[in-house]
Amino acid sequence: MAHDTDPDTTPTPLALPGTGDWLAWITDRGRDQLAEARRLVEELKASPPTGALAVLERWNDTQVAIGHAQALGLWAEVHPDEQVRTRADEVGQEVQKLVTDLGLDRALYAVFAGLDPAGLDADATRELEHTLRDFRRAGVDRDDTSRARLRELSEQAVTLSQDFGRHIRDDVRSVRLAPERLAGLPDDYRAAHPADDDQLVTITTDYPDLVPFMTFGADGEARHELSLAAANVAWPVNDRVLQDLLAVRRESATLLGYDSWPDYDAEVKMIGTGAAVAEFIDKISGLSRDRAEHELAVLLERKRVDRPDADEVESHDSRHYSELVRREQYDVDGQVVRTYLSFESVRQGLLDVTGRLFGLEWTHVPADEAGTWHPDVASYDVGLGGRRIGRIHLDLHPREGKFKHAAQFDMVAGLGERQLPEGVLVCNFARGLMEHDEVVTLFHEFGHLVHHVLGGQGRWVRFSGVATEWDFVEAPSQMLEEWAWDADVLATFARNPEGETIPAELVAAMRRADHFGKGLYAAHQMSYAARSFWFHAQQSDDLTAFGDELQERYSVFPPLEGGHMQCAFGHLDGYGSGYYTYMWSLVIAKDLFSAFDRDDMFAPEVARSYRDRVLAMGGRKDAADLVADFLGRPYSFDSWAAWLQEE
Numbered sequence: 001m002a003h004d005t006d007p008d009t010t011p012t013p014l015a016l017p018g019t020g021d022w023l024a025w026i027t028d029r030g031r032d033q034l035a036e037a038r039r040l041v042e043e044l045k046a047s048p049p050t051g052a053l054a055v056l057e058r059w060n061d062t063q064v065a066i067g068h069a070q071a072l073g074l075w076a077e078v079h080p081d082e083q084v085r086t087r088a089d090e091v092g093q094e095v096q097k098l099v100t101d102l103g104l105d106r107a108l109y110a111v112f113a114g115l116d117p118a119g120l121d122a123d124a125t126r127e128l129e130h131t132l133r134d135f136r137r138a139g140v141d142r143d144d145t146s147r148a149r150l151r152e153l154s155e156q157a158v159t160l161s162q163d164f165g166r167h168i169r170d171d172v173r174s175v176r177l178a179p180e181r182l183a184g185l186p187d188d189y190r191a192a193h194p195a196d197d198d199q200l201v202t203i204t205t206d207y208p209d210l211v212p213f214m215t216f217g218a219d220g221e222a223r224h225e226l227s228l229a230a231a232n233v234a235w236p237v238n239d240r241v242l243q244d245l246l247a248v249r250r251e252s253a254t255l256l257g258y259d260s261w262p263d264y265d266a267e268v269k270m271i272g273t274g275a276a277v278a279e280f281i282d283k284i285s286g287l288s289r290d291r292a293e294h295e296l297a298v299l300l301e302r303k304r305v306d307r308p309d310a311d312e313v314e315s316h317d318s319r320h321y322s323e324l325v326r327r328e329q330y331d332v333d334g335q336v337v338r339t340y341l342s343f344e345s346v347r348q349g350l351l352d353v354t355g356r357l358f359g360l361e362w363t364h365v366p367a368d369e370a371g372t373w374h375p376d377v378a379s380y381d382v383g384l385g386g387r388r389i390g391r392i393h394l395d396l397h398p399r400e401g402k403f404k405h406a407a408q409f410d411m412v413a414g415l416g417e418r419q420l421p422e423g424v425l426v427c428n429f430a431r432g433l434m435e436h437d438e439v440v441t442l443f444h445e446f447g448h449l450v451h452h453v454l455g456g457q458g459r460w461v462r463f464s465g466v467a468t469e470w471d472f473v474e475a476p477s478q479m480l481e482e483w484a485w486d487a488d489v490l491a492t493f494a495r496n497p498e499g500e501t502i503p504a505e506l507v508a509a510m511r512r513a514d515h516f517g518k519g520l521y522a523a524h525q526m527s528y529a530a531r532s533f534w535f536h537a538q539q540s541d542d543l544t545a546f547g548d549e550l551q552e553r554y555s556v557f558p559p560l561e562g563g564h565m566q567c568a569f570g571h572l573d574g575y576g577s578g579y580y581t582y583m584w585s586l587v588i589a590k591d592l593f594s595a596f597d598r599d600d601m602f603a604p605e606v607a608r609s610y611r612d613r614v615l616a617m618g619g620r621k622d623a624a625d626l627v628a629d630f631l632g633r634p635y636s637f638d639s640w641a642a643w644l645q646e647e
């Protein structure tokens with residue numbers, strides 16, 4: 001379908017190679033964009049243009065070029081040809097090196113530090129402030145000795161991170177059990193785990209083995225043995241690595257002039273300070289305590305049906321008895337639910353729902369025109385008011401060598417009329433019927449995609465799309481999940497092969513079942529968030545003991561004796577002191593959702609206001625201000641607290 005707008009002001013999509021030579025394309029594009037970035041930096045240092053705005057624009061151009069090279073990382077995750085994936089990884093390493101070098105480049109920093117901000121508009125002022133902040137956080141203004149040490153620490157941190165992750169990936173533990181101890185597990189699981197010559201079955205700590213066992217396994221002692229194996233992954237080797245990593249972060253924060261790593265880390269987040277993280281953990285913990293205790297009592301009652309003498313519920317009971325309570329007391333059969341959720345109708349339904357909600361038009365782009373990397377990829381142009389504002393690509397099914405989780409990847413950062421935003425959803429859904437969980441995941445990830453496109457209409461690439469605070473970025477996606485739980489919304493696309501719409505009573509039962517366990521979940525999440533925060537905030541020679549102490553304080557489940565979960569808790573590396581962020585985003589998501597009418601999820605006025613005041617703004621304002629602009633008041637915990645009590 002033609003887009004009847006002036007071609008001079010409408011940017012064109014990125015020309016992808018399609019059936020052509022991807023290896024050459026990625027190689028050339030990576031080389032050219034990095035060369036362009038280096039050229040612009042040299043020019044900025046040697047002969048900066050006159051005036052702050054002109055300098056910032058040149059820097060923006062540099063960031064655009066770096067961003068183009070960085071975005072090639074997408075194909076390291078999705079391209080079917082291993083050679084192409086490897087090349088994309090190599091480009092990524094080069095980009096990282098350039099970014100580190102620029103962050104510590106004093107001559108470059110001097111160009112920005114000397115600028116007079118007078119006369120800059122709000123966006124440009126913010127661009128300058130954030131640029132100076134980035135340099136300062138990299139340590140560019142420290143003395144020579146400190147900078148040399150910071151560079152050393154940064155290299156150590158990279159190696160320690162890689163070690164920490166590799167030790168977890170490589171250390172698969174297992175238990176060997178007599179076949180009858182697999183009681184309760186589905187037939188296909190038991191068939192996939194036959195007994196060996198010793199008449200024993202091996203169950204590993206890999207998720208596809210572990211999760212069903214902890215959910216369906218009826219033998220409590222077997223669940224205990226397996227969870228103990230899982231809580232010993234990478235022990236003891238990672239205990240030392242973690243201590244070293246924490247020491248590197250402490251020293252870096254000190255050299256950079258912060259009181260602690262959490263203060264350094266939280267400075268660029270919505271939450272602001274390390275102290276606020278500690279407060280948040282206590283607040284969520286306090287709000288969820290009663291519900292968690294109540295749910296714990298329900299689990300204990302159910303456990304006593306199996307073991308009348310039981311006097312406590314342990315962490316390895318939690319998943320199992322929660323599942324039994326949901327099945328027995330809420331009467332939801334996942335096998336029936338999925339008959340209404342065929343992949344094709346869900347995908348179309350999602351486009352229709354988001355189109356209606358945000359006033360977007362989706363136009364399918366044929367594969368030969370889109371030039372994508374695999375026949376599974378479906379591409380759409382995004383229209384708003386008759387104008388093309390972006391292009392999206394949905395790569396939703398598993399294949400060998402492809403990214404294993406679900407995520408949105410930026411392909412091109414949008415710059416209004418200069419550069420068309422393009423984003424990619426990478427997921428791993430079955431081709432036939434979907435689980436409702438998967439539908440929720442699809443809505444969630446699609447929320448990032450819509451944010452990327454709508455937020456890609458400004459001038460500064462730094463603020464384009466989802467370029468907002470890390471503890472806010474999940475909120476729009478968590479909020480969009482609500483539409484996948486609404487009976488009226490589901491009725492627009494969820495139909496079984498007989499053409500019957502999913503019954504509203506079934507959706508209501510699904511929601512009730514989903515509500516069970518929220519208190520337990522919140523409390524237990526806070527025991528993880530507390531480890532992530534306090535391990536960074538306070539030095540301890542015994543992380544196992546410190547972790548157990550935090551678990552006793554925050555979770556309703558007792559610590560697992562003999563376990564050392566910190567060694568296998570990969571997020572201690574990736575999230576650092578900020579594991580609270582997921583729950584923080586959820587608090588904000590519930591607050592944002594409070595502005596919508598649950599009886600009329602498509603009410604246009606509120607949806608358009610949200611689109612324009614939050615999503616379309618990208619990172620142009622602090623997230624707290626975006627939320628306040630939309631809600632007409634500062635954010636609050638009230639909606640989250642009310643949601644927590646819902647039955």
Ligand SMILES: [Zn+2]
Binds near residue numbers: 444445448474477
């Ligand atoms: Zn997300």
